Amino acid sequence: MRALLVxxxxxxxxxARTRDVLAHALASDLKLEVAQTEYRGHARDLAxxxxxxxxxxLVVALGGDGTVNEVVNGLLTHGPAPEALPRLAVVPGGSTNVFARALGLPNDAVEATGALLDALRDGSERTVGLGLAAGTPDTQDEMIPKRWFTFCAGFGFDAGVVGRVEQQRERGKRSTHALYVRQVMRQFLGEPNRRHGTxxxxxxxxxxGSTEVIDDLVLSIICNTAPWTYLGNRPVYPSPQAxxxxALDVFALTRLSTPAVARYATQLLASTPDRGPRGKHAVSLHDQTDFTLHSQVPLPFQMDGDHLGLRSSVTFTGVRRALRVIV
Structure with missing residues (x-):
């Protein structure tokens, strides 16, 4: 089988040593080409x-969720065609690796490589659904090109946290769970719309033909799978049915007051595959194929943990059976 390792x-x-060992192991079973990324978006171009x-x-992504997202967008440049496109495989190398872990893969690169080789020998694969989003920047009318995401997107509060983390990483900080927790607190303290969402x-x-409208949301998380993320080894389930x-699930809040944050943060930390956060300020939607989020003011937007700037409107589509994945 001819394969590309990104x-x-x-x-x-x-x-570097681990990467060399993994490439050698894969090359024993595959006609393998290895390419290292050199700039942001390079993984997309290679795929x-x-x-x-x-x-x-087959295209194997060795890296974190951002690398996987780029590879997926490269594979689906011309749209989903599962039987015609190369299959995707993932070897986790990031700090959280949500997509790989949601697929049931080990969170260790060496163990995941062994599992990948076993799956290839057994012909084990599945076809997964993906999310697709297009947004309007700030208050302009021009639409930004559509982009695929594998496990989540966020519009508002959580995207602001992702943006703060990226700023800290650009200053040399390591991507740790403690860093995320600190930025959550800073985003909360600086959030101007936490009592009246936009x-x-x-x-x-x-x-x-009818349309339902839900107003005054402060936070909106779009999930393509469960869990949404991990705090260390603890999975977090805002949308357990995702x-x-x-298609896509939505979890949103209409208030981020101190009591509401304490309540829903506690519920998130205690969430399970059977029960997510609930309450009068919580909105949950399951299996949504098409929907749009608008904001009265431009808000941060993120996909698969990648901050994409400010948006005033984002349209989402859940696409079933979009890509074949080795598992």
């Missing part, structure tokens, strides 16, 4: 060229 040399938890060549059967959610109503086999 390596992010800056991956948080993978050393696009592999898909367009028609010769590559986000409106529009989604199809129960009657054909799945790679359905």
């Amino acid at each position: 390596v992010n040399p800056a991956a948080t938890t993978t050393s 696009r060229r592999a898909a367009e060549s028609g010769e590559t059967e 986000i409106t959610l529009e989604h199809p109503g129960a009657e054909p 799945s790679f086999d359905t």
